[in-house]
Amino acid sequence: MTTRLRTTIALAAMLFAAAAYAGPHVTHSFNTSAPVGGVRRMLVDIEAGDIKIRNSTNGTINVIGIVKRESDYDEREKNQRIVNDSSAEIYVSHDEAIVRRKFGANAQGWRAQTHNTDWDLTIEVPPGVSIDLATRYGDIDIEGTFGNIDVDLRAGDIDVKTPRTAVRELVASCRVGEIHTHLGDEIIEREGLLPGKTRWVNKNATGTSVVHVHATAGEVNVVLTK
Numbered sequence: 001m002t003t004r005l006r007t008t009i010a011l012a013a014m015l016f017a018a019a020a021y022a023g024p025h026v027t028h029s030f031n032t033s034a035p036v037g038g039v040r041r042m043l044v045d046i047e048a049g050d051i052k053i054r055n056s057t058n059g060t061i062n063v064i065g066i067v068k069r070e071s072d073y074d075e076r077e078k079n080q081r082i083v084n085d086s087s088a089e090i091y092v093s094h095d096e097a098i099v100r101r102k103f104g105a106n107a108q109g110w111r112a113q114t115h116n117t118d119w120d121l122t123i124e125v126p127p128g129v130s131i132d133l134a135t136r137y138g139d140i141d142i143e144g145t146f147g148n149i150d151v152d153l154r155a156g157d158i159d160v161k162t163p164r165t166a167v168r169e170l171v172a173s174c175r176v177g178e179i180h181t182h183l184g185d186e187i188i189e190r191e192g193l194l195p196g197k198t199r200w201v202n203k204n205a206t207g208t209s210v211v212h213v214h215a216t217a218g219e220v221n222v223v224l225t226k
Contacts, residue, residue, distance in 0.1 A: 045134045062123070097129075140157070147208070151212070153214070170201075182222065
């Protein structure tokens with residue numbers, strides 16, 4: 001990656017992404033689960049955060065997370081109460097599950113829910129469930145077998161690793177940054193301002209998954225495994 005490109009991405013991240021905060025922090029760990037039932041699509045309704053998505057092995061949707069908040073020493077107890085009342089929940093309606101933030105009485109208001117706060121989540125879903133991320137800022141790491149995958153970041157990196165035989169169509173793109181696609185028998189790499197998109201159609205398999213991944217500013221890496 002060139003120096004100019006790295007600078008452009010860094011500036012975009014500073015303007016749009018959640019900042020990487022220095023100084024002391026308070027943290028809170030949480031986890032929650034829900035039976036998958038008839039769920040066929042999962043929406044991650046979390047605007048900013050680092051999110052890993054993997055396959056579960058027990059027929060459930062699981063969310064394991066850490067919320068971290070910057071805190072001055074004289075406000076440590078207050079900020080600890082805020083993060084202790086910050087977690088995630090799984091809302092299931094018919095064939096859709098929504099993973100979203102959940103706040104208690106001590107974490108009400110924009111400042112408590114957004115200011116100086118980082119979210120780090122690992123979400124597990126059974127194989128075959130489609131993944132739709134409303135996340136706009138952060139790093140996304142997806143590995144496993146899923147239905148359709150749809151990611152559209154404004155700033156951050158996207159990593160996807162999924163079996164080639166499960167994919168019917170792949171579209172990977174960005175406006176500023178890098179696109180690396182390892183297709184099993186071919187590697188396609190793009191870099192720079194408006195590098196375009198990589199589109200691949202699997203004509204030799206019965207896969208049904210459509211994978212669409214895009215970053216306005218960042219790096220997109222897709223590996224289709226055998």
